[in-house]
Amino acid sequence: MQLADVFVYSQYLASSLIALPALAFGWHILISRRWYAGEPSLEAGWIPWLGVGLQMRKMEEFALKNYKKHGRTFAAYAAGQRFVFSEDLAVHKEVVTSKDFGLNQIMVTFQRRFLFVERASTAEEEHALARLLHSHLSGKPIAQMRGAFLENLIPLIESYRDRGEVDLIQLMRETIFTCTMRAIFGNKFPADKVHAAFEDWDHGLQNLMTGKKDKAAIEGLRVLEAVVDEYLRVHLHETASVIQVQFKKLEEIGTPWTLRVKFVALALTWAGLANVTPVGSWAVAFMYRDPELQAILRDEISMADASLEQGDIYEKGVPSAQLVAQEAIRLTMLGSIVRPASKNTVVEGSYGPVHIRRGDLVMCTSWSMHRQFENPEEFIWDRLRPVKGEELPYFAFGGGPRPCPGKSFAYSEIKMVTLAMLERYDVEPLGPFPQHIKTDRIGVGVAEPSHPWKVRLIPRF
Numbered sequence: 001m002q003l004a005d006v007f008v009y010s011q012y013l014a015s016s017l018i019a020l021p022a023l024a025f026g027w028h029i030l031i032s033r034r035w036y037a038g039e040p041s042l043e044a045g046w047i048p049w050l051g052v053g054l055q056m057r058k059m060e061e062f063a064l065k066n067y068k069k070h071g072r073t074f075a076a077y078a079a080g081q082r083f084v085f086s087e088d089l090a091v092h093k094e095v096v097t098s099k100d101f102g103l104n105q106i107m108v109t110f111q112r113r114f115l116f117v118e119r120a121s122t123a124e125e126e127h128a129l130a131r132l133l134h135s136h137l138s139g140k141p142i143a144q145m146r147g148a149f150l151e152n153l154i155p156l157i158e159s160y161r162d163r164g165e166v167d168l169i170q171l172m173r174e175t176i177f178t179c180t181m182r183a184i185f186g187n188k189f190p191a192d193k194v195h196a197a198f199e200d201w202d203h204g205l206q207n208l209m210t211g212k213k214d215k216a217a218i219e220g221l222r223v224l225e226a227v228v229d230e231y232l233r234v235h236l237h238e239t240a241s242v243i244q245v246q247f248k249k250l251e252e253i254g255t256p257w258t259l260r261v262k263f264v265a266l267a268l269t270w271a272g273l274a275n276v277t278p279v280g281s282w283a284v285a286f287m288y289r290d291p292e293l294q295a296i297l298r299d300e301i302s303m304a305d306a307s308l309e310q311g312d313i314y315e316k317g318v319p320s321a322q323l324v325a326q327e328a329i330r331l332t333m334l335g336s337i338v339r340p341a342s343k344n345t346v347v348e349g350s351y352g353p354v355h356i357r358r359g360d361l362v363m364c365t366s367w368s369m370h371r372q373f374e375n376p377e378e379f380i381w382d383r384l385r386p387v388k389g390e391e392l393p394y395f396a397f398g399g400g401p402r403p404c405p406g407k408s409f410a411y412s413e414i415k416m417v418t419l420a421m422l423e424r425y426d427v428e429p430l431g432p433f434p435q436h437i438k439t440d441r442i443g444v445g446v447a448e449p450s451h452p453w454k455v456r457l458i459p460r461f
């Protein structure tokens, strides 16, 4: 290269160094910060490209402050991306059902970070994964899983007879975890070997999803995968039918064993356990704090059709238990549904049409919508009782073509564990009831107890 060329290239470089930031700034001011009639009001921030990126790191504070400022739906511009935040029930419902929006980005990021880490997925694998996660988790397979859950639950909780003093919320977490894992993987699954590992991974999930290092979470993930791998080599034929069918299909299309294990060990267990385990443990604790509720539930159990089997009594015979499960979910679940708009579109919000641009990420913040009640932080067991002509802002499982396939199983689990405990134990509180604390993992996860709830278990059998 001649000296003159070097001079020319360095001039190009220098002018690009000036021109690129100028272009970025121009784009930021002229395009991204522009607001068009019909669009939700925009919180663009002042730092070019970064927008409100720094404020959004404290998601809860950011969202709540801006709902107050702009109303139930607003747009924000952060790190080159436009977001539309909404806590409007009508917007949530339209976004999950409309074909103008893509898949839930939380599941998509999850797959990219945890499943297809070594190589890209094939279209067939994605299809098989979608089937595993979605279509077969209904009907007969769920009925089988419900039966397996109860079969494991009763002897397990009866074994707590001589425990005396316990941390009730932690004990219930272990119980629901064990029974759910066994409902999915079969009665021999060594749940005790993976519970702590699963929790470490789940707690660090937000870090791992955003590319941060989290040693405990990575180690938890390694242990979980290793135990499930070892278990499946021997007990695959004992797992829920949904796993066996999809495992076979994946084998037929040439998906390696390790990836097949990841599909079930990570995708299915995380989707299936991360919410229901802590929410269910809260439901039991809330029920034991409220003597009036206990009396109502006991009454309903005693009045249920005696010819029904125990599982059917828990499932259908105690209508108030369903409300308890819903209220526990409303109060403690911190999830959001995040969907990208695949074209310019308009959704009908409760305050009129909301224009959304192609590429916007719509953040349906269920956790904040679930606070549109009087005294929202209180557990009022029957507050979600349906009222004729009124639609309550409760929408915890998504909807449209890809809703949560575990919805009815999750409700059944919470009802089974709450009622089975109530029938077998009274509880004497030995310390103050914990607060439910929102973690900084708003978007995924469940509120944590501020401290253990120490109680004495008093057997009734």
Ligand code: HEM
Pocket: 096, 104, 107, 130, 132, 133, 134, 137, 268, 271, 272, 273, 275, 276, 279, 329, 333, 335, 336, 337, 396, 397, 398, 399, 402, 403, 404, 405, 406, 407, 409, 410
């Ligand atoms: C309190 C309990 C639960 C809550 C609040 C919950 C909530 C959700 C939500 C909001 C979604 C995303 C839906 C959307 O994108 O529109 C989801 C997806 C999913 N849930 Fe649940 N869930 C719970 C329990 C369960 C259980 C017990 C299972 C299975 C045993 C399960 C399996 C799944 C799966 C596999 C997906 C991914 C579906 C897909 O990508 O197609 N969930 N859940």
